[in-house]
Structures are given as C-alpha cells and as structure tokens.
Amino acid sequence: MNRQWLLDHHPEGPATADCWRLAEAPVPEPRPGQILVRLRWLSMDPYMRGRIAKGPNYAAGVRPGEVMQGGGVGEVVASNHPDWRAGDLVEAMGMGWQDYALLSPDAPGSARANRVPEGVPEQATLSWLGMPGLTAWIGLTEIARPMPGETVVISAASGAVGQVAGQIAAAMGARPVAIAGSDEKLAHCRDLGFVAGVNHRSPTLAKELRAACPEGVHVFFDNTGGVIHDTVLAQLATHARVIVCGRIAVVDRPADQDIGLRASSRLIVTRARVQGLIVFDWWHRREEAMAHLARLWREGRLNYREDVVEGLENAPEAFLRMMAGQNFGKQLVRL
Amino acid sequence: MNRQWLLDHHPEGPATADCWRLAEAPVPEPRPGQILVRLRWLSMDPYMRGRIAKGPNYAAGVRPGEVMQGGGVGEVVASNHPDWRAGDLVEAMGMGWQDYALLSPDAPGSARANRVPEGVPEQATLSWLGMPGLTAWIGLTEIARPMPGETVVISAASGAVGQVAGQIAAAMGARPVAIAGSDEKLAHCRDLGFVAGVNHRSPTLAKELRAACPEGVHVFFDNTGGVIHDTVLAQLATHARVIVCGRIAVVDRPADQDIGLRASSRLIVTRARVQGLIVFDWWHRREEAMAHLARLWREGRLNYREDVVEGLENAPEAFLRMMAGQNFGKQLVRL
Numbered sequence: 001m002n003r004q005w006l007l008d009h010h011p012e013g014p015a016t017a018d019c020w021r022l023a024e025a026p027v028p029e030p031r032p033g034q035i036l037v038r039l040r041w042l043s044m045d046p047y048m049r050g051r052i053a054k055g056p057n058y059a060a061g062v063r064p065g066e067v068m069q070g071g072g073v074g075e076v077v078a079s080n081h082p083d084w085r086a087g088d089l090v091e092a093m094g095m096g097w098q099d100y101a102l103l104s105p106d107a108p109g110s111a112r113a114n115r116v117p118e119g120v121p122e123q124a125t126l127s128w129l130g131m132p133g134l135t136a137w138i139g140l141t142e143i144a145r146p147m148p149g150e151t152v153v154i155s156a157a158s159g160a161v162g163q164v165a166g167q168i169a170a171a172m173g174a175r176p177v178a179i180a181g182s183d184e185k186l187a188h189c190r191d192l193g194f195v196a197g198v199n200h201r202s203p204t205l206a207k208e209l210r211a212a213c214p215e216g217v218h219v220f221f222d223n224t225g226g227v228i229h230d231t232v233l234a235q236l237a238t239h240a241r242v243i244v245c246g247r248i249a250v251v252d253r254p255a256d257q258d259i260g261l262r263a264s265s266r267l268i269v270t271r272a273r274v275q276g277l278i279v280f281d282w283w284h285r286r287e288e289a290m291a292h293l294a295r296l297w298r299e300g301r302l303n304y305r306e307d308v309v310e311g312l313e314n315a316p317e318a319f320l321r322m323m324a325g326q327n328f329g330k331q332l333v334r335l
Numbered sequence: 336m337n338r339q340w341l342l343d344h345h346p347e348g349p350a351t352a353d354c355w356r357l358a359e360a361p362v363p364e365p366r367p368g369q370i371l372v373r374l375r376w377l378s379m380d381p382y383m384r385g386r387i388a389k390g391p392n393y394a395a396g397v398r399p400g401e402v403m404q405g406g407g408v409g410e411v412v413a414s415n416h417p418d419w420r421a422g423d424l425v426e427a428m429g430m431g432w433q434d435y436a437l438l439s440p441d442a443p444g445s446a447r448a449n450r451v452p453e454g455v456p457e458q459a460t461l462s463w464l465g466m467p468g469l470t471a472w473i474g475l476t477e478i479a480r481p482m483p484g485e486t487v488v489i490s491a492a493s494g495a496v497g498q499v500a501g502q503i504a505a506a507m508g509a510r511p512v513a514i515a516g517s518d519e520k521l522a523h524c525r526d527l528g529f530v531a532g533v534n535h536r537s538p539t540l541a542k543e544l545r546a547a548c549p550e551g552v553h554v555f556f557d558n559t560g561g562v563i564h565d566t567v568l569a570q571l572a573t574h575a576r577v578i579v580c581g582r583i584a585v586v587d588r589p590a591d592q593d594i595g596l597r598a599s600s601r602l603i604v605t606r607a608r609v610q611g612l613i614v615f616d617w618w619h620r621r622e623e624a625m626a627h628l629a630r631l632w633r634e635g636r637l638n639y640r641e642d643v644v645e646g647l648e649n650a651p652e653a654f655l656r657m658m659a660g661q662n663f664g665k666q667l668v669r670l
Contacts, residue, residue: 303527332379
C-alpha cells in the first residue's frame with residue numbers, strides 16, 4: 001500500500017497537525033512514459049505554507065483530499081520510460097508526501113524528474129545543490145551582486161537558503177552577517193564563514209545588528225519578513241539591495257492578527273522590483289533627459305500645468321498648500 | 336534690502352507657517368567667481384519637507400536661523416564671473432527663499448548655476464525641463480521601462496513629476512492611469528493623455544483602480560506613499576516595477592501618529608532596490624548554478640547542515656517544527 005498525507009482542510013490560523021490526515025491507497029502502476037518512485041527523502045520548505053493556504057499564490061495550491069505537495073528524492077522501482085530503469089535515483093518537485101510517487105520525466109513542470117548526480121549526497125539535490133541552492137545563487141549573483149567588502153545580512157541564516165547564501169557571499173568577497181534564532185545556530189554560521197551573527201530573539205537586536213554592520217547593510221537577503229525585515233530595513237546603506245525571498249516569520253500568523261501592510265507577500269508573488277529614486281544620482285544624465293523632454297515639448301507631446309502663487313511673502317503658504325494637496329500642477333512661487 | 340525666509344524651528348508634527356520667519360538683510364555683493372541673482376521664480380517641491388525635518392535625510396537640512404533652501408530662476412543683476420553678465424537668466428537649486436541669491440557658477444553642488452535655455456518658458460527649468468522632468472524621465476526610461484500596452488499608474492498624477500511621467504509613459508506606448516485628489520485634476524490628466532483616472536479620495540478607490548487596470552498594475556510611479564501606495568501595491572501585476580519616488584501623503588503627518596512601518600522612506604533615502612524572488616523564474620539557470628555550487632562544494636567552500644526527521648509519519652511534525660523555527664539547518668524527512 002501507498003501511505004499518503006492528504007490535506008484535510010486549509011488552516012484558518014497557524015497550520016496545525018490536523019490540517020493533514022494519513023490515508024492509504026494502492027501502489028500505482030506506471031503508464032507509458034511514467035516511472036514509479038519509492039521516496040527516500042522529502043524536502044520541507046516554507047513555500048509549502050503557501051500551497052495549503054486558502055488564498056491565491058504564485059502556484060496552484062493543494063485542495064482538501066489531495067496529496068500534500070512537496071519535493072523529494074527516491075529510487076525508481078518500476079519504469080515504463082526508455083531512459084529510466086529500476087535503481088535509478090531521481091529528484092523531483094512533484095513527489096508529494098507519500099511512500100510512492102508516479103512521475104512523467106518528459107512532462108513540463110513539477111512532474112518532471114531530475115537525475116541525482118553522482119559524487120554528492122543524494123539529498124543534496126533538495127538543499128544546497130537543488131532549489132534552495134539555486135535560490136541563494138540567483139539572489140546573490142543576479143539580483144544583489146554584492147561587491148567585495150560589502151556587508152550581506154542574511155535572515156534565517158542557518159536555514160536551507162541562508163547557509164548557501166552566506167557562503168556564496170563570502171566567496172564573492174563580501175561580509176556575510178547571520179541572523180538566526182539561537183546561539184547554536186549562530187555558532188554554526190560562524191563555522192560556515194559568516195563574519196558575525198545576531199540572535200533575532202535578542203531584545204537589543206537593532207543595536208547588535210548595528211555593531212555587526214558598522215557601515216550599514218549593503219545587501220539584505222530576507223528569508224523571514226516580519227520584525228527582522230523591519231529592523232534590517234532601518235539600517236540599509238545607500239544603494240542597498242534587498243532580496244525579498246521568504247516570509248516565514250509572518251506567513252503562519254493567525255489571519256485575524258493584523259500586523260499592518262508589509263509588502264513582502266506581494267513582492268514575492270509578483271516578483272516586483274522596488275527601487276528608491278533620488279534624481280541627483282542621475283544628474284549626469286540631465287542634458288540627455290532635457291533634450292528628450294524638449295523634443296517632446298516642441299512636438300506638442302508634452303504639456304504641463306503650473307500652480308503659481310504670487311510673491312515671496314507667500315512662499316510658506318505655497319509650500320503648505322502643496323503639502324496639503326491643494327495645488328493643481330507644479331507648485332511655483334512667482335516673485 | 337534682501338527679504339529672506341529663515342527657518343524658525345523644525346516642525347514637530349505637520350509643518351505650519353510659523354516654522355519660518357521673514358527677515359531682512361543687506362543685498363550682498365558678489366565676490367570673485369560669484370554672481371548676484373534677483374529671484375523671479377521659486378520652486379516648491381515635496382523634498383523640502385525633508386530639508387526642514389529634524390532627522391537625517393539624503394541631503395543636509397536647514398537649521399533654524401538659516402535661509403530656507405529651494406531652487407529657483409532669476410536674473411543676474413551683478414556678476415563677478417567672466418561667463419555671466421547682468422540680464423542673464425539663471426536656474427539653480429541653491430537659490431533659497433529670498434529676493435536675492437549669491438551663486439558660484441563653477442562650484443559643485445547646489446550653488447552651481449545653470450543657464451536657462453532659449454525658446455522655452457523660463458520657469459520650465461523648474462518643472463518639466465528641470466528636476467521634476469528628469470525624475471520622470473529616469474524613473475520611466477531607466478528604472479521602470481514600461482513596454483507598449485503596459486499599464487503605468489502614477490500617483491500625484493497632476494503634480495510636478497506626475498504630469499511629465501504620464502506623457503512619457505504614453506510616448507513609450509504604455510497606458511498611463513492617473514491617481515489624483517480631485518475630478519478637476521483628473522480631467523486635466525485626461526487632457527494630457529492619461530487613459531483613465533481615479534480619485535484617491537473615493538471610498539471605492541481599490542475597486543475603481545481595478546476597473547482602470549484590468550490586467551493589474553505593471554508599473555507604479557509612486558509620488559505619495561501612504562494608503563495610495565498600499566492600494567496600488569495590492570494590485571501589482573507579476574514582474575511589476577515600482578518606483579518609490581515620493582511620500583507626500585505621509586511625510587507631513589504628526590510624529591505621534593503611527594501608521595506602521597512602510598518602507599518608502601528608507602527606500603528613497605537609500606535608493607535601495609527591492610525585488611521579489613521566486614526561484615522558478617530562474618529555472619533555466621539551474622544547470623549553470625548547480626555547476627557553480629558543486630564546484631564550491633568540491634573545493635570545500637560549501638558546507639551545509641541538515642535537520643533530518645525520520646519517517647513519513649512525521650512529515651507534518653517536520654513541517655510544523657520548521658515553521659516554528661525549531662529546525663536547525665535544512666529540514667528534511669527521511670523515509
């Protein structure tokens with residue numbers, strides 16, 4: 001028989017064990033193009049909390065009565081696919097919480113099967129050589145791109161993504177600083193090459209973070225969201241880059257506990273980019289931009305409304321009406 | 336005499352007229368390399384609120400007793416600089432709220448003087464052909480880069496930056512949607528080429544925005560922050576780009592009115608970039624990333640800790656302990 005964890009119901013508040021129920025089903029037979037896998041490893045990842053939520057997410061969720069989704073590693077026990085044979089080791093996102101999984105190696109998406117490379121621990125394809133490793137790699141080398149000597153703060157630093165991110169940051173010449181929830185975890189991070197660590201349960205988190213990041217935080221690889229996110233954001237250095245990757249600190253809170261709007265959920269779901277803009281950083285582009293703007297204006301494609309207040313004596317009034325939204329168009333004072 | 340608005344004191348809550356006081360001083364003489372300008376236009380810009388705040392900002396603020404900072408346009412009335420003569424029109428950031436300003440055309444920074452180009456209204460160098468125009472231009476062409484047909488939502492759309500941003504977005508083939516505070520302002524935006532408009536004072540703001548942006552918001556050029564920011568963020572389309580440019584809706588609130596942490600202030604000050612990350616967008620880079628990771632592991636530069644729970648029957652427990660932060664390293668279940 002095939003033991004399977006089915007979703008019993010969506011959690012209303014924090015996920016609890018009774019959200020799933022264990023069931024049994026016959027072990028299936030692989031149809032043409034399919035392989036039957038006996039699971040050896042299941043990967044537990046925070047994204048799964050989104051999959052059992054009621055609301056929409058970036059990927060389809062699990063409905064009550066369905067097998068819980070999850071990646072894993074297993075051994076092929078029966079193959080109806082020319083490239084796979086019994087004994088092969090396979091890693092896939094679409095294993096599910098069960099003893100046996102049917103995979104379609106040629107299918108797109110999560111039913112796809114990946115061969116476990118030789119010479120590495122087989123379960124590494126679920127962690128540093130798999131999805132969490134890729135997350136850390138892309139986050140640092142494509143999105144954040146830390147420069148040598150820059151400080152890279154990583155939350156959930158001893159976690160699946162954090163451990164790899166810290167070592168990639170170090171390999172890039174940056175200073176990885178760990179945030180984790182116990183001194184033991186922080187000691188492990190030190191062993192991995194993090195230059196400093198802060199316990200997020202410390203009542204003086206902000207102060208300790210400041211001591212670990214005397215020039216501010218150049219890169220923040222955020223796997224937690226919540227109070228940690230707020231604390232680090234308040235210490236960003238100029239031109240910092242923030243990777244909003246996870247929100248485990250807030251994702252499992254009771255729905256009725258309003259913690260105010262924090263953007264991390266929408267930013268992950270939409271992969272939106274948010275970037276501060278101060279025009280003086282771009283002052284060297286002034287001539288170029290002005291030439292374009294002047295052309296648009298000459299072509300009649302740029303119109304503009306001004307709100308003119310007369311007299312220097314009315315300067316404060318002009319400023320205050322603009323602040324109150326009472327102006328209509330560009331606020332000017334004519335002297 | 337030279338009338339000057341001095342900062343009297345930093346505002347504690349919203350700025351009020353008594354934050355400044357009008358004083359008089361002798362009209363100064365230009366020293367070598369300087370020019371004396373009689374102001375004709377003062378520019379009122381939201382950034383000035385930051386300059387009179389007590390706290391640090393991205394530029395040095397005004398201290399009590401100092402002339403209020405601000406850009407303007409004026410006419411040279413006396414020159415002690417070889418390139419400038421009486422009658423020349425000059426635009427500068429460092430004019431100040433006063434009748435006469437001394438400028439050093441060769442100096443870096445705000446004391447620098449720019450010639451007013453011919454053939455355009457002289458005050459345009461304070462708006463669409465000056466700093467607000469450059470802000471709009473860079474925000475759209477460098478940061479947001481809307482594609483033809485994409486929806487670009489602009490808050491404070493009839494304001495100094497918003498008007499230009501809407502027309503640049505239209506010139507790029509995008510659909511500019513205005514958010515403004517009156518129907519009159521929205522009608523003006525329509526005249527400028529905005530395809531739709533939403534009054535941010537409407538009690539059904541979110542619903543009206545959804546109607547104007549049926550495919551979601553691809554680009555959000557945010558000049559206001561606050562509730563408008565929250566409302567638009569909740570309607571971002573996948574891979575949206577958000578320009579955090581201004582926060583006039585919240586910058587002048589009383590200090591004691593806690594509206595919760597919103598990132599826009601830190602993002603502007605630091606020009607930080609925030610970007611959502613979902614690793615599956617980068618799955619095509621999997622082989623490349625894995626090769627790098629495997630090399631680091633072979634070189635002994637990548638270490639990794641796992642937290643292994645035994646038995647499929649303990650899968651929910653493994654998931655829940657990870658959610659509670661009780662795991663130490665990558666959470667796995669071994670079957």
